[in-house]
Amino acid sequence: MFKFLKDKLKGAISKFSKKAGEETAAEEPIKEEAKQEVIKKKEEQIGKEGKIGETKEKKPEEEPKLGEEIEKFEEKEEVKEEKGLFGKLKEKIVTTKLSYRKFENLFSDLELTLMENNVALEAVEKIKNDLQQNLVEKPIKRTKIEETVRESLKKSIGDLFKIDKINLLGKIKEEEKPFVIAFFGVNGSGKTTTIAKIANMLEENKISCVLAASDTFRAASIEQLQHHADRLGIKIIKHEYGSDPAAVAFDAIKHAKAKNIDAVLIDTAGRLHSNENLLKEMKKIIRVAKPSLKVFVGEAITGNDCVEQARRFNESVGIDGIILAKADIDEKGGAAISISYTTKKPIMYLGIGQGYADLKEFEPNLIVEGLGL
Numbered sequence: 409m410f411k412f413l414k415d416k417l418k419g420a421i422s423k424f425s426k427k428a429g430e431e432t433a434a435e436e437p438i439k440e441e442a443k444q445e446v447i448k449k450k451e452e453q454i455g456k457e458g459k460i461g462e463t464k465e466k467k468p469e470e471e472p473k474l475g476e477e478i479e480k481f482e483e484k485e486e487v488k489e490e491k492g493l494f495g496k497l498k499e500k501i502v503t504t505k506l507s508y509r510k511f512e513n514l515f516s517d518l519e520l521t522l523m524e525n526n527v528a529l530e531a532v533e534k535i536k537n538d539l540q541q542n543l544v545e546k547p548i549k550r551t552k553i554e555e556t557v558r559e560s561l562k563k564s565i566g567d568l569f570k571i572d573k574i575n576l577l578g579k580i581k582e583e584e585k586p587f588v589i590a591f592f593g594v595n596g597s598g599k600t601t602t603i604a605k606i607a608n609m610l611e612e613n614k615i616s617c618v619l620a621a622s623d624t625f626r627a628a629s630i631e632q633l634q635h636h637a638d639r640l641g642i643k644i645i646k647h648e649y650g651s652d653p654a655a656v657a658f659d660a661i662k663h664a665k666a667k668n669i670d671a672v673l674i675d676t677a678g679r680l681h682s683n684e685n686l687l688k689e690m691k692k693i694i695r696v697a698k699p700s701l702k703v704f705v706g707e708a709i710t711g712n713d714c715v716e717q718a719r720r721f722n723e724s725v726g727i728d729g730i731i732l733a734k735a736d737i738d739e740k741g742g743a744a745i746s747i748s749y750t751t752k753k754p755i756m757y758l759g760i761g762q763g764y765a766d767l768k769e770f771e772p773n774l775i776v777e778g779l780g781l
């Protein structure tokens with residue numbers, strides 16, 4: 409999933425580390441070009457989110473004022489004395505201290521790499537702050553710089569997923585029947601396909617389910633769900649096109665109750681997340697079906713748009729978890745890195761293809777390992 413980012417990141421880390429350890433006291437010119445590019449990228453992202461006033465530029469206290477004399481590097485020779493069995497052992501360690509200014513300069517490459525790969529601004533800022541805390545004004549052995557950068561990134565990115573997981577199968581087995589899951593997301597994000605994959609997984613785990621064709625809006629949506637239901641041998645509840653989606657969900661739940669079926673999977677129409685009618689429709693489905701779980705299905709390849717959609721769906725209907733479809737064709741991976749941090753909701757599964765078995769349980773390690781950290 410991170411084909412592109414992995415290589416770029418590797419290059420950026422190595423460049424960062426090499427430059428950070430370079431023995432030069434000469435003042436490096438501020439890389440205006442790189443800075444401008446970062447600013448441009450940030451403006452693009454902020455523009456999309458439409459929240460220009462809300463972005464916070466954190467200015468750490470230790471940031472030197474312009475014009476101030478800045479010491480780029482402080483290189484020290486430390487003589488460590490240790491009393492050992494054979495007398496004094498002297499170890500000469502060459503350490504490097506990175507100034508805030510130097511860090512800012514070096515981070516711009518890494519920052520650009522992350523942003524070009526669709527990592528959301530908030531996540532980039534968090535990663536930057538963590539790295540800064542671990543590196544700036546800390547004596548670090550010169551041979552350990554790359555390791556320190558790598559470890560910091562690994563921990564920082566891992567921390568982006570410190571959110572309680574959802575054990576879907578366990579929850580369905582434990583909670584009251586039927587367990588109702590409503591799937592939301594924009595048009596074409598992969599909802600219907602994902603529902604078929606989930607239904608298949610539930611059946612494999614001896615959990616029965618019924619599908620509710622509550623996308624009564626999009627042409628051929630009912631036939632699409634019907635096709636999956638037929639292939640999987642699962643019951644589908646459907647009405648006419650243009651009928652009330654909440655009524656379809658209601659009938660599916662009624663059917664599940666009557667037949668003692670474990671779970672109900674509600675497919676919904678995905679028009680634009682800003683669409684008022686859709687919002688009303690989603691709210692009605694939620695009011696009527698009272699889903700045990702509201703899942704946002706996003707398209708990993710759309711990067712920042714996907715993260716932004718998740719945020720908006722969460723604000724309007726409140727989502728519990730996320731499924732990122734099309735992770736198999738996403739070479740950047742920024743949405744997967746950022747979406748949980750931005751919404752504070754866990755990624756439950758990744759869609760990794762168009763087959764029924766192409767659903768992978770999400771583990772934060774997939775990200776850290778995928779990035780080669």
Ligand SMILES: Nc1nc2c(ncn2[C@@H]2O[C@H](COP(=O)(O)OP(=O)(O)O)[C@@H](O)[C@H]2O)c(=O)[nH]1
Pocket residue numbers: 593594595596597598599600601602678733734735736737758759760761762766
């Ligand atoms: N490569 C790939 N394609 C997918 C995945 N999930 C869905 N798709 C494809 O994306 C397209 C839209 O999916 P669909 O389920 O109809 O989206 P919906 O409009 O949200 O219901 C279809 O062609 C699917 O086959 C996935 O994980 N990987």
Ligand SMILES: [Mg+2]
Pocket residue numbers: 599600601623629675676
């Ligand atoms: Mg659909």
